Amino acid sequence: MSGTRTRAERDAVTVEIMFALVSGAFVGGLGFGVLSSAILWAGLPDAWSGPWLAASGAVGGMLCGVRVVRVLRRMPRRPAAGPSARDVVRIQPSQPGRTNPDS
16 A cells, blocks of 8 residues: 545545445345335235245345445546556656757
8 A cells, every 4th residue: 555545535435435335225125125015015925925035135135235336346546656657758858948958
C-alpha cells in the first residue's frame, strides 16, 4: 500500500459499502418475497411449503450477494502515485529556445 487514505476517501469507501449492503438486502428481500408469495397465492401443498421457503431464501441470499459484489466492483480504484503508463510525459528544455539543456 502506498500511503494512507484521506478522510474523504475513507468516507467515500464507507458510503459505497453501505450502499452495496442496503441495496443488496433490498434486492435479496424482494427476490425472496416474490418467490415465497407463491405459497400464499398459488396454494402450494403443505409438504412443499418448507422446501419452497428454503429455495426462496437461497435465491434471495444469492441475489443479495450478487448485488453487493457488482456494486463494490464498479467502485473506482484509488489513483496510483505518479504518472501511469498511459500518461504522456513531455520533457521541457531547461531554457526557452534551446533544445538541449547542455547546449
